[in-house]
Amino acid sequence: MRRILYTIGFSLVFGNSFSCVKSSSEDPLAALLTSPPVITSVTPQIGTPEQRNANAFYSATEVVIKGENFGIDPVIRFNDTLATITLNLGTELYTRVPNGTYSGFITVSKSGGSCLPNTKSGVNCAGTEFFVDCYSVTNKQYGPEIELKQGQGISVEYKGNETKAFRSDTLLSARNLTIGCESAVTVRVFNRSCQATDYVLQNNPIIPFPAGVATQFYITAESATCSLVL
Incomplete structure (x- = not known):
């Protein structure tokens, strides 16, 4: 009789212990749904939105995001601009750089999650830096970009009808680009989303540049020496 009672008691204790262990273990599916996504690579990390400028058209750069735990219905943003998957x-997630994108962050958030605007952090969110470059898509057809720093003046020689590519540094305040040239010049200035404004056959133009961004631009001249001051 004692042996029977002991066996029953042991079975009840063991059964309760097993039940507690099982109920305290984490549900793998629930963990997968609530854990954040992980980005291992973004290729390429430099690209352009679609460019539809006079005499030039370039498609938006295709971007591949590799990682894990993206969920069933992930959302991709370039800063606060939604991208199509x-x-x-x-x-692996495939997307293209959407119109209006500028340098900042590319992020992936899961269904029910969100990324804070213009950051790579949030709830069920992962992100990394992404850079917009308006010139690299041309395979640098006008040669290396020439950097012009704020407060700096440079002199550039043109041989025949020639176009050169330039980039300012990131301006601390809005400034004017002043061009002095022996010939009329045509200038193409890109905004931070790679949309261009053309100044055609201008004599010694003065062009405003915005603060807080590095502005890319082309200058075309005819057998002349041109001075640039920013």
Whole structure:
């Protein structure tokens, strides 16, 4: 009789212990749904939105995001601009740089999650830096970009009808680009989303540049020496 009672008691204790262990273990599916996504790579990390400028058209750069735990219905943003997912392979997401994008962050958030505006952090969010470059998509057809720093003046020689590519540094305040040239010049200035404004056959133009960004621009001249001051 004692042996029977002991066996029953042991079974009850063991059964309760097993039940507690099982109920305290984490549900793998729930963990997968609530854990944040992980980005291992973004290729390329430099690209351009679609460019539709006079005499030039370039498609938006295709970007591949590799990682894990993206969820069933992930959301991709370039800063606060929503991007379309063209292909979802589970561990790879394909998208294109959307119009209006500028340098900052690319992020992936899961359904029910969100990324804080213009950051790479948030709830169920992962992100990394992404850079917009308006010139690299041309395979640098006008040669290396020449950097012009604020407060700096440079002299550039043109041989025949020639176009050169330039980039300012990131301006601490709005400034004017002043061009002095022996010939009329044509200038193409890109905003931070790669949309261009053209100044055609201008004599010694003065062009405003915005604060807080590095501005890319082209200057075309005819057999002349031109001075640039920013």
